[in-house]
Amino acid sequence: MIHNADLRSLNTLRLPGVADAFASFASVSELLTLLDDAERLGLGIKVLGGGSNVLLAGDIHALVIQSAMTRVQVLSQTDAVVRVAVDAGKVWHDWVVESIACGHGLENLALIPGSVGAAPVQNIGAYGVEVAQCLESVVGLQLSTRQLRVLSAGECGFGYRDSVFKRELSRDFVILRVVFRLQRVFQPELSYGPLRQWADNMKAESSDVTPAALIREVCAIRSSKLPSPAEIPNAGSFFKNPVVPTHMGQALKARYPALPVYPQADGSFKLAAGWLIEQAGWKGKWLGNAGMHTEQALVLVTNGQASYGDVTALKDAVIRDVAERFAVVLEPEPQPF
Template sequence: MIINDQDLRTLNTLQLPAQAEAFARFSSVSELLSLLDRAAANGLPLRVLGGGSNILLANNVPGLVLQSAMTGVQVLSRTAEYCRVAVDAGMNWHEWVEQSIAYGHGLENLALIPGTVGAAPVQNIGAYGVEVADCLEAVYGLQLSTRQWRWFSAAECRFAYRDSVFKHELAGDFIITKVVFRLARRFRPQLNYGPLAQLQPATPQGLIDAVCAIRRSKLPDPALIPNAGSFFKNPLVSAELAQQLTAQYPALPRYPQADGRSKLAAGWLIEQAGWKGRWLGPVRMHDQQALVLTTNGNASYADVAALRDAVVASVQQQFGVLLEPEPQVF
């Protein structure tokens, strides 16, 4: 059923006000195709909404906004080493992580990340030394411009740090309906992140619980405090700039990369620039984690943009580093 003038405030975790001209959830491929036909017949452009945890609503949204309500899980094959599992795009990401340990391992560090399975490859979500690309085999969905079903291997997804092909030439032109994961049958936990190293011996559920505890201690619950998770990417800078900054700021967290660059901790830069816990109108950078932009529940896109731009300018002026926001304007 298509709903006209759908309020989107409760469908984005920053609770920014906006309305969709039309909105519909689909519970099957046949429903999706029917909705596409109706949109075409009425000249409505199409947008796809996941869990609303990584978007900025700048204005009312014209056209038909689609959201998947498909949540199936299907084992495709098992070997002694791996289990291949296809998961529908509409499934809640954290719920899938918790279920995944019944099939195999590799996703435990990604527990409690808000959003849906279908949104995970778009952003190549990651946490505590693991990215979704590490366990993803393929993405399946429908390209809107051609009406062709397409299958993208992990290599074809062109995964990079918080990036994929779905944020570039396929942005707005592809509906992910299913994601295939390749999970290891043997549990080999990634425990390089400081507090996780204490999990000895680690168990799959124990690792999930530990990751959840860490996230809850540092990150606000979007259900209680409107936020979109980490608002800025950790910037990648040249080795020369990293060395210069380390000489000036010895406590600067930096992580050398395989290509010679260094990844810096955006939260640390923001805190040093004086924005941790600081309000600008109805928005602020969180007082427990400076990387997270939060609102008081009554913010507009203009309010968020004002704080975003102020933080970017401050960090660039002090450190010569340009921060890039993670959330995409919807």
């Protein structure tokens, strides 16, 4: 256990903050010992994943814990499906790359920053795929009861960038392991325009769309749009793509024909937040030590010297200007920590 631990390097926006204590755990028994230690010290518990979806709001008066468990275990397989348990501390992208040796379905989620344990919290998604589609269950420890729980995919309450772990179980659950249900037969999801064009080009060149090739292309697309947190502090896509009622989506599309809209099953429309932010004049614009990226207006970046206040001021300004122009209220993806 490290006391007075500096957390700047443990969040991808590089926001400053010191925790009363920090510790990683490599087993359930180590986790339980840490919970006992925290109780003895009078400290609460906060769980940190890869730090790519949090807003560090200053000093943390708690014991911050992080999983160092990284085992991958094939549980069972049939001709159609492979079930694989992956520990929460595994780096998400590393697992996606390794997953194709077991089965398929996660390829479009390559290069998303963070850990396996954090993926269900946000129900991460990209290019037509959400992690919920390939998830069977989540295993974890409920802090209030000290009991292990297994939540089925249905019990996780998945929604668009949402889950029970952000609501009812927020701050009361430590994800230890995620069980994935992968398909044995590779059926690539190519509904996203650039991926569909790439696949068409591959076929024209008599080349196969393989799982490894799809991962490489997803990485190339993401790298062209999103800066690496190792090079420019950021938390990836900062705002959710807003979902609006049918009449509002139709009216906005009629008024702004270039606005990308995505019809949903219930008749509502999902709008491209990046386009709204760019049209509101924030692409490449800075406010103090934080700004919206020059290549992708959806990505909030910092110069490495930003505070929580800097990020909040920019976030509020973007939300205000988009709401004033389009009557659409943006919602941030990263959560205050």
